[in-house]
Every structure is written in structure tokens, then in C-alpha cells.
Amino acid sequence: xxxxxxxxxxxxxxxxxxxxxxxxxxxxxxxxxxxxxxxxxxxxxxxxxxxxxxxxxxxxxxxxxxxxxxxxxxxxxxxx
Numbered sequence: 291x292x293x294x295x296x297x298x299x300x301x302x303x304x305x306x307x308x309x310x311x312x313x314x315x316x317x318x319x320x321x322x323x324x325x326x327x328x329x330x331x332x333x334x335x336x337x338x339x340x341x342x343x344x345x346x347x348x349x350x351x352x353x354x355x356x357x358x359x360x361x362x363x364x365x366x367x368x369x370x
Contacts, residue, residue, distance in 0.1 A: 336359065339365060340359060340364075340365060343355065343365050344356060344359065355368065
């Protein structure tokens, strides 16, 4: 009984404290995904080329490119 209390009360927090920020961040990400999925949005992973294209833009241009990709566009159809 004592070992259960010590492991649960002392060791448990010592193990989880270092990962607390990443656990909280992942929980927030999961909640956003769940909320958007409930509203009919579908998650799509960007291709490597799209990530590169997006990461090599700044400010208003980055917002336009991201909006284009979110709207279902591709690099090839951008600006047309």
C-alpha cells in the first residue's frame, strides 16, 4: 500500500512535470482538430513542396499562400 502511494504521489508527478508543457500543447492541438472536425473541416497534411513554398514567404504573402492552400488550391493554381 505504501509503495502505491509513493509511486502515485511522488514519482508520478516527477515523471509528468518535465512533459507537462508538451502534453498541454498536444491536448490543445487535439481539441482544435476535434472542434474543426465537428464543423465539417478535414485535416490535410501539406506536401513537402507546399511546406517549403509556405515557409519561404512572409507577412501578407504568407497569409495569401496559406489561404490559397486552405481553400483547396495548389502551388500550381496559385495566382491564376
